[in-house]
Amino acid sequence: MADHDALAALQAENARLIALLESHGIDWRLPPTPAPCIREAEPTRLSTDEKVALFRRLILRATDGVHPLDVTFIGDEDLVAPWKREALSAKALAGTLPESLTVTLANLIYFEKAQLPQPLANRLIRLAAFQNPEFYKAQAMRMSVWDKPRVIGNAENYPQHIALPRGCLDAVQELLRDNGIRCDLRDERHSGEAVDVGFVGTLRLDQEAAVAGMLQHDTGVLCAPTAFGKTITAAAMIARRGVNTWCIALNCSSNGRSACKPSSGLAKASSVPLAAARSSLLARSTLR
Numbered sequence: 001m002a003d004h005d006a007l008a009a010l011q012a013e014n015a016r017l018i019a020l021l022e023s024h025g026i027d028w029r030l031p032p033t034p035a036p037c038i039r040e041a042e043p044t045r046l047s048t049d050e051k052v053a054l055f056r057r058l059i060l061r062a063t064d065g066v067h068p069l070d071v072t073f074i075g076d077e078d079l080v081a082p083w084k085r086e087a088l089s090a091k092a093l094a095g096t097l098p099e100s101l102t103v104t105l106a107n108l109i110y111f112e113k114a115q116l117p118q119p120l121a122n123r124l125i126r127l128a129a130f131q132n133p134e135f136y137k138a139q140a141m142r143m144s145v146w147d148k149p150r151v152i153g154n155a156e157n158y159p160q161h162i163a164l165p166r167g168c169l170d171a172v173q174e175l176l177r178d179n180g181i182r183c184d185l186r187d188e189r190h191s192g193e194a195v196d197v198g199f200v201g202t203l204r205l206d207q208e209a210a211v212a213g214m215l216q217h218d219t220g221v222l223c224a225p226t227a228f229g230k231t232i233t234a235a236a237m238i239a240r241r242g243v244n245t246w247c248i249a250l251n252c253s254s255n256g257r258s259a260c261k262p263s264s265g266l267a268k269a270s271s272v273p274l275a276a277a278r279s280s281l282l283a284r285s286t287l288r
């Protein structure tokens with residue numbers, strides 16, 4: 001009860017003071033609290049290298065760490081007039097082109113980005129791309145094409161280089177020649193190690209023609225029907241090249257069939273057993 005009386009006395013005293021202040025024209029209320037002033041942060045000025053690094057991180061984050069290497073450029077030229085299908089070889093590159101281009105031939109074909117204008121880089125990337133048959137198959141059957149790219153690009157992106165598969169070398173040289181660009185080719189491939197082996201079999205006429213045609217090139221694919229004797233043909237090529245070779249056999253059973261052993265048609269020129277010859281052949285690899 002005493003606390004109630006004390007509270008009533010304080011309220012009466014406050015009312016008397018307020019009336020006294022207002023009678024003399026004194027503003028007794030506290031001024032409103034001003035809103036905090038939020039200053040906009042000044043835009044950060046990034047250098048060109050910092051911007052490139054930032055965009056690279058954003059792209060890798062958006063693609064789950066897989067760099068697309070500008071595969072979208074493959075279709076940009078077609079989007080200008082999509083109803084026209086012109087051969088790429090008939091199109092001259094626009095813009096200023098370099099007089100020469102350094103091409104490094106190793107496990108891949110490498111181009112320095114600093115030497116590549118954008119039109120030339122786009123065309124090189126397109127050389128290593130092809131349409132995905134699985135996409136068009138699913139599209140024709142009205143099935144989902146999610147996670148099926150329309151175009152498959154085999155070009156690879158490095159910090160300072162763009163790389164293409166070695167099978168694109170002829171197309172690259174033709175592209176540079178058609179646009180008046182001198183190709184400075186640097187061969188950085190591993191030459192392998194010489195092996196002393198001989199072919200102990202006899203080739204048929206069609207196999208001999210295949211070997212003669214393949215040996216004229218550094219890269220290629222031998223496409224032949226079943227029972228053609230592709231493994232024996234490869235053994236003959238290994239013997240004539242005389243270089244250690246990496247042999248990969250797919251879909252071979254584990255029963256040790258000789259058809260899956262390229263070294264079954266090879267023999268050392270000396271008295272070293274055949275098993276040692278096979279081990280020598282497969283000791284180190286080179287893709288010549």
